[in-house]
Amino acid sequence: MSSTSSMVLGYWDIRGLAHAIRLLLEFTDTSYEEKRYICGEAPDYDRSQWLDVKFKLDLDFPNLPYLMDGNNKITQSNAILRYIARKHNMCGDTEEEKIRVDIMENQIMDFRMQLIRLCYNSDHVSFLSRHQLSKFPFYCCSHQPNLCWWWLFSLSFPLFQEKMKPQYLEQLPGQLKLFSLFLGKYSWFAGEKLTFVDFLTYDVLDQNRMFEPKCLDEFPNLKAFMCRFEALEKIAAYLQSDCFFKMPINNKMAKWGNKCIC
Incomplete structure (x- = not known):
């Protein structure tokens, strides 16, 4: 992180959707500072640090992450990435490159969401007694409206992570194969x-690969891509710096990736 701050990146005190943004800011030597919001502990997972200011920041669509750069106030993680990338000609030059960028931007987000759904499955509403579950949306609206989204989200997924993890790992090689084929012999995905x-x-x-350490073993070009990226001078420096944190990936209510590495 540069010493002279101009941009402000706001997000939870986790990697989450902000990690790629941090990497791009570091790589482009962009001057920025962070505003990190802390989620409370179980059972309430208090989010008041963010909710108290959510509608006071003059954001068109208040959400995390956000980026403030002078008069420009941006939400949506990919919109933030594109904003930074445009400043440094990192959105592709040729039409073919731009098409590949557009495809990957959306495909990798779909892929990301599969792991997110696994980590934030409905087991995380276990802090509510099961007999209260039917009353949960009404309880939320009157007492903790910030939890309403969680009730709606949780109903879409199986109750136990044990049912989801094997299914995820079963389909993971097929997903990775598609990325491997798309990368082919190129150095980068565009x-x-x-x-x-x-x-x-x-x-x-x-x-x-943190979730399943051997998942890239069958795909040498993906492993080479990871090594190539980590070897970029400014990325390598950031990964070795005190500013970088590998965990937690997810917030405290998640079933995986929610702990700091001591």
Whole structure:
């Protein structure tokens, strides 16, 4: 992080959706500071640090992460990445590169969401007694409206993570194969030019190899991509710095990736 701050990146005190943004800010030597919001402990997972200011920041669509750069106030993680990338010509030059960037930007987000769904499954509502579950949406609206989203989200997924993890690992090689084929013999996912989608892809692949350490073993070009990215001078420096933290990936209510590495 540069000593003279201008941009402000706001997010939870986790890697989450901000990690690729941090990597891109560091790589482009962008001057920035962070505003990190802390989620409370179980059972309430208090989010008041963020909720108290959420609608006071003049954001069009208040959410985390956000980026403030002078009069420009941006939400949506990929919009933030594109904003930074445009300043440094990292969105692709040729039409072919731009198409590959557009495809990867969306495909890697779909892939990311699969692991997120596994980590934030409905077991995380266990802090509510089961007999209260049917009353949960009404309880939330009157007492803790910030939890309403969680009730709606949880209903879509199986109760126990044990049912989801084997299914995820079963389909993981097939997903990774598609990325391997798309990368092919290129150095980067747009071709031979480094773009912001490489930062996204590195982050998501890194999370998956932390979740299943051998998952990239069958795909030498993906492993080479990871090594190539980590060897970039400014990335290597950041990964070795005190500013970098490998964990937690997810927030405290998650079932995996929610702990700091001591």
